Amino acid sequence: MKPKVYITRKLPEIIVRKIEAICEVRMWPEEDIPVPRDILLDEVKDIDGLFCLLTESVDESLLNAAPNLKVISNMAVGFNNIDINLATEREMIVTNTPGVLTETTADLTFALLMATARRVVEASAYLREDKWKTWSPMQLTGQDIYGATLGIIGLGRIGEALVKRAKGFDMNILYSNRTRKPEKERELGIQYRELDCLLQESDFVCILIPYSPQVHHLIGQRELGLMKETSVLINTARGGIVDESALYDSLKEGSIWAAGLDVFEEEPVSTNHPLLTLQNVVALPHIGSASKQTRLKMADLAAGNLIRILTGKDAITKVN
Structure with missing residues (x-):
């Protein structure tokens, strides 16, 4: 049988x-x-x-x-x-x-980083809504990626794959991990930081750790407050790692510059979710591995x- x-x-x-x-x-x-x-x-x-x-x-x-x-x-x-x-x-x-799914998810993570930094979704909507009337010096200006500092939270397979992509943009790469990986630091040319220091130093912060109750709301009001006003938060891991209410407040108040999110605490996310009302959020429907x-x-x-x-x-x- x-x-x-x-x-x-x-x-x-x-x-x-x-x-x-x-x-x-x-x-x-x-x-x-x-x-x-x-x-x-x-x-x-x-x-x-x-x-x-x-x-x-x-x-x-x-x-x-x-x-x-x-x-x-x-x-x-x-x-x-x-x-x-x-x-x-x-x-x-x-x-x-x-x-x-390692390489595909790393692709999407870097694509989300680029789209968020350069306001790609916002700019596309700007054009389609017939708002583009002329060229102006500071119109839809974003953040530079080349030469910026990338902080990776979680140096697993996807984290390592993201490092390789970031190297092509000559980024200074920091990582935080539950256990330090000296051999990977030498192999990949990256530097270890405790989480607080990584948040303070990074222009882009990418979350790539697996979810567990121990990391629920790992990134909350205090952690977001450590980030630069020009920094970008990218989450392609799990929504519960970030306190979405605190993230909304930080983005609305301008204490961080933007966020790119492929994941949410509750999925599918409601279209009236506060984060979806913000122009400085690029939001995707959990498509990290979707090739x-x-x-x-x-x-x-x-x-x-x-x-x-x-x-x-x-x-x-x-x-x-």
């Missing part, structure tokens, strides 16, 4: 066929709408494997509803949507998809993890 799997979002056919070769598959048929909670809880009652996204909360109530569950394959690097401790206690394997090639690689890795566990092998990328 084939193991039973539930997929919480419509996937490309090539990925579904790969799972169907080994498993009995049921799948939520919508691509852009998450599976409703009541349907999800009903669907997991008899499954051996769950293929899920960050949009699904794999908490105690779901795990209680799925007594046969052996593997939770999360199509994401982060896994704060899953109760890892409880899954581990119940001998359920949790997997994620690191590595394959066709990378999303297919993520889905393929998640499918591979699922299949390997359900066929008695070890996962390629295991969380617990």
Whole structure:
């Protein structure tokens, strides 16, 4: 008898066929709408494997509803949507998809930095709204990127990839990390700073750490107050790392210059969110890994993890 799997979002056919070769598959048929909670809880009652996204909360109530569950394959690097401790206690394997999205996310992070610094979105709207009447000396002026100081919070895979991009702009690169990495300092030509010093010295601050309760609102009113009035904050990690209310106040008051955000505390973010009312915020709908090639690689890795566990092998990328 084939193991039973539930997929919480419509996937490309090539990925579904790969799972169907080994498993009995049921799948939520919508691509852009998450599976409703009541349907999800009903669907997991008899499954051996769950293929899920960050949009699904794999908490105690779901795990209680799925007594046969052996593997939770999360199509994401982060896994704060899953109760890892409880899954581990119940001998359920949790997997994620690191590595394959590193370069794509670093691309988007630097693109967001550039768009924010040079007011690209604001300038495009200015033109489309027929406000462009003449050239003037200080019209839509932004911040220089070349030769500026970049502060990276979290020197993991994506942080290292961002360093390589910033080197092409001759940026002075600082980093803050839970553990210092002297070998990376020598290899990449970067300098370590404690977080407060990094915030004070940087022209651009990019957040690239994974979310955990320990870093909830790591960047709040005090930390934003340490930054330069001309500085730019970029967050492509998780929304909960930044206190959005404090960020709004800092941007509105001009104590920092701008912010580029790919993530929010509550997603999808409401269109009446205060941050979306500010012209000095470039906001994106969590598209850090959103290239066709990378999303297919993520889905393929998640499918591979699922299949390997359900066929008695070890996962390629295991969380617990």
